[in-house]
Each structure stands twice: as C-alpha cells, then as structure tokens.
Amino acid sequence: MGKSPARAQNAGRASPSWQRSSIDMFFLRQVFTAAAAAAFFSSAQAAEPADRQFEALARLPEAGLRALPGQVIEVDVDLAAGSGLGVEVTGERAAVRYRMAFNQVAEGWSWQPQADPAVDDYYRYKFLPLQSVAVERGEYPHEDKIGSPQQMKVSWRYDYFLAFDNLYDFYPRNVDDDAGFSADLPAAAAPHLGMRVRARLAAPVISESTTFWKATYAKPTDFTLKKRYLVAQLEEVYFIDTMSGRIHCRIPRGSARCSAR
Numbered sequence: 001m002g003k004s005p006a007r008a009q010n011a012g013r014a015s016p017s018w019q020r021s022s023i024d025m026f027f028l029r030q031v032f033t034a035a036a037a038a039a040f041f042s043s044a045q046a047a048e049p050a051d052r053q054f055e056a057l058a059r060l061p062e063a064g065l066r067a068l069p070g071q072v073i074e075v076d077v078d079l080a081a082g083s084g085l086g087v088e089v090t091g092e093r094a095a096v097r098y099r100m101a102f103n104q105v106a107e108g109w110s111w112q113p114q115a116d117p118a119v120d121d122y123y124r125y126k127f128l129p130l131q132s133v134a135v136e137r138g139e140y141p142h143e144d145k146i147g148s149p150q151q152m153k154v155s156w157r158y159d160y161f162l163a164f165d166n167l168y169d170f171y172p173r174n175v176d177d178d179a180g181f182s183a184d185l186p187a188a189a190a191p192h193l194g195m196r197v198r199a200r201l202a203a204p205v206i207s208e209s210t211t212f213w214k215a216t217y218a219k220p221t222d223f224t225l226k227k228r229y230l231v232a233q234l235e236e237v238y239f240i241d242t243m244s245g246r247i248h249c250r251i252p253r254g255s256a257r258c259s260a261r
Helices: 005-010 017-042 050-058 062-066 187-192
Strands: 072-076 085-090 093-099 126-145 148-164 180-186 193-213 221-241 247-252 257-259
Touching: 050 072, 050 126, 050 148, 050 193, 050 221, 062 193, 072 126, 072 221, 085 187, 093 187, 093 193, 148 193, 180 187, 180 221, 180 247, 187 193, 187 221, 247 257
Parallel strands: 148 221, 180 257
Antiparallel strands: 072 193, 085 093, 093 180, 126 148, 193 221, 221 247
16 A cells, blocks of 8 residues: 555654654663663672562663673572571581572473473472561451451562572582582581572573462451562572671582581
8 A cells, every 4th residue: 555645755754853862862771771780780789688689670671681691699598498408516517508409499480391300300490598578568357257347467478589590500410308508617607607699690580470368267368479589590609607798618610518617
C-alpha cells in the first residue's frame, strides 16, 4: 500500500530536534545507569547487606542488568541459617566445615529433569543463605470459622541467597553429606567466625519467587515468602573475623579447604 501524503513528505526527513533529544537522553540514561552500577558493584560490598544489593539491582532497567554479568560482588553468608556450619575445637585448633550437600536451589530455572544422578545433580544451582528480612504489614478482620471473627495478621518474609552453578569448580562431585568448604583455624577464631564470598554476577543477575499461605482459623496469619537470588559464579570463599573484618584464610577455585596460623 502507498504512504499517505504526510508520511511520504516526512519519510526522508530527520526526526524533530526535540524528539532526537529525548531519544538521546534515554540512551544516555541507560548507559549512565549501567556504568554507575558497574562501578558500584565492582567494589567490595561486604558492608552492604544482601537486601540492599538486590534492591539496587532490581531498580535497574533491563539494559543495566544486561551490562552487569562479570561484575564482582562480595556478600556475607548467614551462618545462623540452617545447620550447614560445624565447628569443632580441639586444644588450640578449630576445625571448621560448611556443608553444601543439601544447599540446592529448588526453583524451576534450576531443575534438570533429564539429569543422570550418577554424574549430575537434578538441581543445577547451589545456594548460600545471605539474609532474612521480616516485615509486618498490619492486620484485618476476617471470619474463617463461622461465628468466630478474628484479626488476621499480614506477614511477609524476604529470604536472600547467592545462587551459583559452579560448586564443583572447588571440589569434585561426590556422594558425601560432609562435602563443602572447610578451614583449619586457631581456636581463638571460633567465637567471632564469619564467612564471606566473592562472586561475579551472571545472567540473569537476579531472580525471585513468591509463595503465599492464606490465613486460617488455626493459623490467623496471611504469610508471603519471597525468595530472592543474586545469580553469580563463585570465585572465592573467605573465613573472616566478624569483629575486625580480618580474613583468616581464602578458598579459591580448585580447593575446598584453607588454613591459618
């Protein structure tokens, strides 16, 4: 079909200056945002909680997120989450072990249903817990049981994780419930022991899932659980002193163990 006269006249013309300016500013903002994010996340972020790091990433436009794979982040592991950490003090030494055998991301994007369990895992991504944030969001009247009105609470919890798919860059895959990261440290390190990891962001950079449980008469709370993931490639694991920030020892790729005197 032919062009209308107005379109035919404008087809060969450049866009109006105001329109070009708007387009240029849009792309400048995209470039600036990506560059600013790259600069922010290339520095050590151990002092920044995982929720702040995730939220900063979530605010970026799609172009900004696409620019971030390869950028370095540091995050502190929540050693109080779960039972992964074990410390045995014998005399002047402490044997530290963080077990990874059951830290598997059970999300659809991690599931490999065709995996041969003899040589691979059903869940591709592993995780380290980083932080949990509970938020109370008020309450409302409701009658779940006839004749028994109640005030139903509204609670949300955000759980943050580092998800990575290169655990076996550190140690060979094997069937061992004790498999994980370990350290031989002075016994004096045990009371203030922390664990920090250095990683490089990988596509899709962040991921999130939501599960909701409706309030009932027996459990009068609407509960929403959001699992939020920073997606990365693991580079190093540090055992640190949480009081001073001093690094006791580092575990690089190719090793699952370190020691300090």
